[in-house]
Amino acid sequence: MSNLLDLLVAGLATGAIYALVAVGFTLLWQTSQTINFAQGEFVMLPAFLMLAVMHAGAPFWLAIILGILLSLLLLGLGFKLLLVDPMLRHGVLPLAIATMALAIGIKEAVKQFFSAEASPFPSIVPAGDVSILGRVVSLQSLGVLALAIAVVIGLTMLLNRTSIGHQMQATAQNPTVARIIGVPVERMILLTFLINAFLVALASLLITPIYLAKFSSGEVLGQAAFIAAIVGGFNQVRGAIAGGLLIGVVDNLAAAYVSTQYRAAVPMVLLIVIILFRPQGLLGRPEERTV
Amino acid sequence: MKSGFFAGLLLATVSAAAAFAQGAPIKLADVAELSGGGATVGNNWKNGIDLAIEEINAKGGVLGRKLEVTHADSQSNPGVARAQVQKALDNEPYVLLGPGYSGSVKVTSPLAAEAGIAQIMGGEAAELTQGGNKFLFRTSFGQQSSMPKVAKYINDELKAKSVAVVWVNNDFGKGGRDVITKEFAKYNIKVAADLSTEAGQADFAADVSKIKAAAPDAVFIYLNEEESARILKELKRQAVTVPLMGETTLVGQKVVELAGDAANGARGHVGLTTDAPVDLVKAFREKFVKKYNYVPDHNGLKGYLAIYMIKATTDKMGKVDSKAFADTLHGLTIKAANEPGILMDVTFDEKGDIDRQGFLVEIVEGKQVVKQVLPKLN
Amino acid sequence: MTINGKYWRIALGLAVIAALIIVPMNFNRYGLYILSQWAVMTIAAMGLNLTLGYAGQVSLAQGAFVGIGAYAAAIMTTQGMPLIAALGVAIVLCFAIGWILGYPALRVQHHYLAFVTLAFSTLAFLVFRNEDWLTKGIYGISGIPRPNVLGFATNRPLPFYYFCLGSLAIVSLAMWWLIRSPWGRAFVALRENPVRALSLGIDTRRYTLMAFAIGSALGGVAGALYAPLTQYIDPVPFNLSLSLDLLMMVIVGGSGFFFGPFLGAMIAVLLPEWLRFTQGYYLMLYAIAVMLLLIYSPTGILGILDRYLAERRTKAASALRAVTKSRLETAP
Incomplete structure (x- = not known):
């Protein structure tokens, strides 16, 4: 029993990481039907931007600020203007393929201009453990979990309590109608891209001390987050969070109780079952638009 | 002319x-x-x-x-x-x-x-x-020359009768696991847990809790550097205290750098290392x-x-x-x-x-200490 | 004009075929290997093009089907069975699995096939890797023999290339026939206007399923050729990234165009080779090239050609209209 609790806590900690990355997936999908296959690389890159700033001699806090600004510029504005805008009206698939190419490009660029080696990354959360109800939990995992919760609360407040949030929701639900009632749709879409860029930079800051800064670390993350988003519901922020946590926990339980060789299979079976019986995802709403 | x-x-x-x-x-x-x-x-x-x-x-x-x-x-x-x-x-x-x-x-x-x-x-x-x-x-x-040395050390020095084997599921990890399992059989050492892990795996909580449940006398860890560091941290968190044994990667400087004091006490056979004395x-x-x-x-x-x-x-x-x-x-x-x-x-x-000569080393306070030099055979 | 165009096209086709046969004759082993790889990947991409380009379904498991075909060929031929038998098994197995996967997925909702195939891709990889008794696991299967075709051994690179090219020709002809058959017309009707197809009495689900299963079977064919090409297989090449690569080939070549997969596979297999002189930068440049191409023409390479031809046609038509109009005006 105590074993099970340990596994649950560890699963939630990993799941919170997936959840943070998955939120961005759902945001981009809702407002602009963008499936970003480079999302994992988007999380990997800001850590390297921060490391680059630090290598230039800047202190850690300045590196964080500059890293976040750079990722807003590159992964938010640049991504939207240079890749998404020209391709958006041509449907979902060519853009999805272009993001796959982008993922290769980012990985190769980091490997070429930085290193193929994993680098350690300083943690903003102290690297100790705390004891909660007799379980030893690392502070880093708690930090990720706390941030994931803060993101859900923050985004929900933004979407439901502010007028910008209402405009964003209108944009997501029906851009044509939104435009008619005077919502600056373009600006709202840009805003989601900036929010995504901000989130991946935050995720990068929290995750990299655990995952290490490595050009390939986005692959596992991106795929896990994509699956989390499908399981939880592609069109709801809270769905992505639930999906992420669920995948994290299921993965741990599978390794403990099914088979370590087939641990990756269990989330996939879960995915298939959910699609068959609840295609919109656990917390998603049925899609009205055809894809 | x-x-x-x-x-x-x-x-x-x-x-x-x-x-x-x-x-x-x-x-x-x-x-x-x-x-x-x-x-x-x-x-x-x-x-x-x-x-x-x-x-x-x-x-x-x-x-x-x-x-x-x-x-x-x-x-x-x-x-x-x-x-x-x-x-x-x-x-x-x-x-x-x-x-x-x-x-x-x-x-x-x-x-x-x-x-x-x-x-x-x-x-x-x-x-x-x-x-x-x-x-x-x-x-x-090759693994056929390094693994017998590891198995011999586990038998002679650690006196372990049951060992948990953790390996990364690629041709490197699987190869090592297959050879050492055969060597263990020669010494009548039981494989208490046989755990395959994924390259790039970040979360070892489930694997370590399985090791704990199996209660082995020692753990043999055969992973790449980054995963070695992560499992060492998790073993420490879950308070596994039996000897940890590895081959080359487990006791590398990179692992020490990444795992911090969780690496202390890890031992391993090392053929080629930049930390060689x-x-x-x-x-x-x-x-x-x-x-x-x-x-x-x-x-x-x-x-x-x-x-x-x-x-x-x-x-x-x-x-x-x-x-x-x-x-x-x-x-x-x-x-x-x-x-x-x-x-x-x-x-x-x-x-x-x-x-070539090899080394048996242990991590003591974040430093590789050579415990034994295994001389060249010929 | 149209008749002329048709002759031109036939002449061009014959020239390309002749070039594919004659030019590689004095290629070195490496060049022949790459060209054989191109032929094999084209077959896999043609299958995906049927699923994606004609039936409008995204499959993220084409790489897994190539894997199933490759393992069928590797296991059977190393046991001494002929490749043709393995080919049959690969086709039947991939078709059946495609059907079983597609049936529930398409029942639920139109585009959920993509997600189910994504999951299947990972499952297939795990089976290849973990079931040692069948696939020899991560160690892979080596010593895969190359077949004898009509009494000719294909051990040497050139005969094996011709074997791959011949297979590609047969698959292409079969595909050409399929697309022109009532089935193929039903596939196209589906893509162009599913609602209308439904109202015309086409069982859309069944035809979509059929297209996916046939496309998957072609993935199996490609796999059964891939195994004797490399003569060694392990699970790693058949992971999700192969499926994504194949998807990229189809889109980059031009999905829904008959010759799209040929060009897409050429870009994916040959472009990185041409860029290798840039050393560490070659994959980066490849990625940038793909992005630029898709930004310029989201419908792929053949999309550019199509657009160009359509423009010329409109120009010709408007010129014709202008002439007729001026004639009408000058007419008394």
Whole structure:
């Protein structure tokens, strides 16, 4: 029993990481039907931007600020203007393929201009453990979990309590109608891209001390987050969070109780079952638009 | 008179050609995992090669000729590796270098053997040198030589009767796991838990809780550096106190750097390490860090040694002869006193396997401490 | 004009075929290997093009089907069975699995096939890797023999290339026939206007399923050729990234165009080879090239051609209209 609790806590900690990355997936999908296959690389890159700033001699806090600004510029504005805008009206698939190419490009660029080696990354959360109800939990995992919760609360407040949030929701639900009632749709879409860029930079800051800064670390993350988003519901922020946590926990339980060789299979079976019986995802709403 | 003139001209031409041949660079071809899952392996290997070639060329080359290498990317994919090796062989290199993944070695070694070109590679799977290939050479211990030493230590020194085995599920990890399981059987050591993990896995909570449940006398960990560091942290968090034993990767400097004090107490057998208490190895490490700004793993050493193997063999032959190369290297002993670049005395047997000293080390307060030097056999 | 165009096209086709046969004759082993790889990947991409381009379904498991075909060929031929038998098994197995996967997925909702195939891709990889007794696991299967075709051994690179090219020709002809058959017309009707197709009495689900299963079977064919090409297989090449690569080939070539997969596979297999002289930058440049191409023409390479031809046609038509109009005006 105590074993099970340990596994649950560890699963939630990993799941919170997936959840943070998955939120961005759902945001981009809702407002602009963008499936970003480079999302994992988007999380990997800001850590390297921060490391680059630090290598230039800047202190850690300045590196964080500059890293976040750079990722807003590159992964938010640049991504939207240079890749998404020209391709958006041509449907979902060519853009999805272009993001796959982008993922290769980012990985190769980091490997070429930085290193193929994993680098350690300083943690903003102290690297100790705390004891909660007799379980030893690392502070880093708690930090990720706390941030994931803060993101859900923050985004929900933004979407439901502010007028910008209402405009964003209108944009997501029906851009044509939104435009008619005077919502600056373009600006709202840009805003989601900036929010995504901000989130991946935050995720990068929290995750990299655990995952290490490595050009390939986005692959596992991106795929896990994509699956989390499908399981939880592609069109709801809270769905992505639930999906992420669920995948994290299921993965741990599978390794403990099914088979370590087939641990990756269990989330996939879960995915298939959910699609068959609840295609919109656990917390998603049925899609009205055809894809 | 006339014929004399022509004879003179001919002689001049011939000697000019000979002089040209003397000056022409020796072509080497490297095929390695420069991108994809094995990129860390391949890039270390490549950097080691480049460093050694730079040194040798700065000192006038091999038999007065410069070394020249082309690097090709296998994308960590055996199919691509095969194509790139084919391409490299079509250009008739002196010696083929790489690949590092055992699967890629397996698919490319018949091609090199067919072309009669020696292949110096980084793969460690036991079976590679057991198929009677006369052109294949290792740069490090194969698992069939390193694992028996680990098993012996676990039996003799740790007196463990049951061991949990944690391995990474690729050809490197699976190969090691298969060999050590066989060795354990010889000592009647029980495998209490047999845990496969994924490359790039971040969360070892489930694996460690399985180890705890199995309550073994020792844990054998055979993972890559990053995963080694993560599982060490998790073992500490879940308060597993039995001895932790590994091979090369577990006790590397990188793992210590990444795992912090969770690495204390980990032990391992090490064949090639930049932490070896050998002055030449320390000097190599300094040169490498100066050029590339990071501490190489054993793959960096392997690439470096591969080039010095070529130099020593060629010096021994006294000529650049691709066909005689493999024959000369079989049974050759290279002494570090004569060829400092080889770092430690080494002997190659008829199969292309390696004999060299090894170390048993333990991490004490964040430092590798050599507990035992396992001497070279011959 | 149209007749002329038709002759031109036939002449061009014959020239390309002749070039594919004659030019590689004095290629080195490496060049032949790459070209054989191109032929094999084209077959896999043609299958995916049927699923994606004609039936409008995204499959993220084409790489897994190539894997199933490759393992069928590797296991059977190393046991001494002929490749043709393995080919049959690969086709039947991939078709059946495609059907079983597609049936529930398409029942639920139109585009959920993509997600189910994504999951299947990972499952297939795990089976290849973990079931040692069948697939020899991560160690892979080596020593895969190359077949004898009509009494000719294909051990040497050139005969094996012709074997791959011949297979590609047969698959292409079969595909050409399929697309022109009533089935093929139903596939196109589905893509162009599913609602109308439904109202015309086409059982859309069944035809979509059929297209996916046939496309998957072609993945199996490609796999059965891939195994004797590399003569060694392990699970790693058949992971999700192969499926994504194949998807990229189809889109980059031009999905829904008959010759799209040929060009897409050429870009994916040959472009990185041409860029290799840039050393460490080659994959980066490849990625940038793909992005630029898709930004310029989201419908792929053949999309550019199509657009160009359509423009010329409109220009010609408007010129014709202008002439007729001026004639009408000048007419008394």
